[in-house]
Amino acid sequence: MPDATGLELVAQSLRERLGDESIVRTTYFREQATLEVRPQAARAVLAFLRDDADEPYDFLASLHGCDYHPQEPRLGVHYQLLSTVRAERLGVKTRVPVAMPQVPSVVDLFPGANFQEREVFDFFGVIFQGHPDLRRTHMPEDYEGHPQRRDFPIGGEPVLFTFNEHESPRWYD
Amino acid sequence: MEITRQKVDGATAPEDLRVRQLRARQMLRGELDDAELDEYVESRVLATTLKSAGEWVQNWGRANALFPATFGLACCAMEHISAIGSPRNDLSRFGAEVSRASPRQADLLILSGRVSIKMAPVIRRLYDQMLEPKWVISMGACASSAGMFNNYALVAGADRFLPVDVYVPGCPPRPEALIYGIIKLQKKIKGHPDAGWRERYGAHGTEERA
Numbered sequence: 001m002p003d004a005t006g007l008e009l010v011a012q013s014l015r016e017r018l019g020d021e022s023i024v025r026t027t028y029f030r031e032q033a034t035l036e037v038r039p040q041a042a043r044a045v046l047a048f049l050r051d052d053a054d055e056p057y058d059f060l061a062s063l064h065g066c067d068y069h070p071q072e073p074r075l076g077v078h079y080q081l082l083s084t085v086r087a088e089r090l091g092v093k094t095r096v097p098v099a100m101p102q103v104p105s106v107v108d109l110f111p112g113a114n115f116q117e118r119e120v121f122d123f124f125g126v127i128f129q130g131h132p133d134l135r136r137t138h139m140p141e142d143y144e145g146h147p148q149r150r151d152f153p154i155g156g157e158p159v160l161f162t163f164n165e166h167e168s169p170r171w172y173d
Numbered sequence: 174m175e176i177t178r179q180k181v182d183g184a185t186a187p188e189d190l191r192v193r194q195l196r197a198r199q200m201l202r203g204e205l206d207d208a209e210l211d212e213y214v215e216s217r218v219l220a221t222t223l224k225s226a227g228e229w230v231q232n233w234g235r236a237n238a239l240f241p242a243t244f245g246l247a248c249c250a251m252e253h254i255s256a257i258g259s260p261r262n263d264l265s266r267f268g269a270e271v272s273r274a275s276p277r278q279a280d281l282l283i284l285s286g287r288v289s290i291k292m293a294p295v296i297r298r299l300y301d302q303m304l305e306p307k308w309v310i311s312m313g314a315c316a317s318s319a320g321m322f323n324n325y326a327l328v329a330g331a332d333r334f335l336p337v338d339v340y341v342p343g344c345p346p347r348p349e350a351l352i353y354g355i356i357k358l359q360k361k362i363k364g365h366p367d368a369g370w371r372e373r374y375g376a377h378g379t380e381e382r383a
Contacts, residue, residue, distance in 0.1 A: 138291070138326075139291065139326075140290060147324075147326070154324055154325065155323075155324055155325030155326075
């Protein structure tokens with residue numbers, strides 16, 4: 001883990017390289033270092049951290065989505081980077097609004113991100129620009145909507161318990 | 174065997190059935206004399222016993238040589254595997270252990286686990302590829318009714334898209350429960366097609382004639 005000082009050093013080198021506005025904030029919470037970046041800068045940040053940083057992170061351990069409803073911007077994409085040399089982890093987060101959920105793809109940097117970006121697209125509807133084959137992974141091809149968004153109806157059928165028995169009178173017929 | 178529903182009354186019943194009914198009434202009233210009675214009994218008994226004996230043998234063979242498809246969906250599949258494969262539960266004692274890796278060779282589909290909406294068309298295709306006569310056991314709460322899941326991904330009951338013969342409750346059912354379900358199915362195949370539901374539902378008088 002980079003400590004809080006290390007995280008600020010990483011953030012400072014990113015600001016020098018990519019401009020001040022590319023890094024939104026840094027958080028250091030329970031020994032976990034996280035950079036929050038603008039979505040347009042996400043790919044450049046990851047490319048810098050992989051190749052040009054003083055202490056590079058060579059492995060993308062995880063890429064996943066998140067819905068911060070009702071906060072805005074709602075959708076989040078989280079990258080967990082790992083340095084296999086130093087055994088250090090660094091989180092990179094980015095947030096996009098539902099109206100324009102576009103994040104540059106990092107498949108060319110980390111090929112393992114391919115299916116994970118497809119999964120985030122499937123469940124949250126984040127569009128990864130430059131992805132070679134952005135299709136659904138889990139839901140059927142003709143499914144409408146992105147079911148892990150928090151405003152998506154839960155679907156299924158109401159289960160009959162004693163507390164909601166009165167809502168379907170004479171269910172036993 | 175062709176199954177037709179026949180309404181029993183003089184105007185619309187087939188000639189053959191009507192004649193048989195009248196003959197039976199005569200017999201009950203004692204109006205048939207000896208020679209005629211012997212001839213009638215001989216013809217009827219020979220025909221019906223041969224036919225039913227043939228069917229009995231056929232059904233007995235089918236019931237005791239079930240070929241389940243090698244097919245599991247979720248956690249119930251562990252109990253399914255244990256019921257079929259393990260020496261403790263050894264399903265071959267009941268003649269249903271020859272698990273076939275192709276639906277073309279199987280005649281029993283055990284739906285062991287939750288059925289997602291993406292899997293449902295696949296299962297339906299597997300079912301359509303199976304040989305007739307074929308049977309389906311819905312194993313566990315999920316395959317029968319989506320169980321504890323109430324969400325966008327699952328089909329609430331496999332009987333939405335294919336006919337199910339036996340439902341095995343449980344989450345998951347123990348191997349003994351699955352074996353009990355298979356024995357129920359064997360009884361059904363062996364000529365108790367209703368498996369007792371007419372008694373439970375008071376549905377006598379709705380039988381269909383062969």
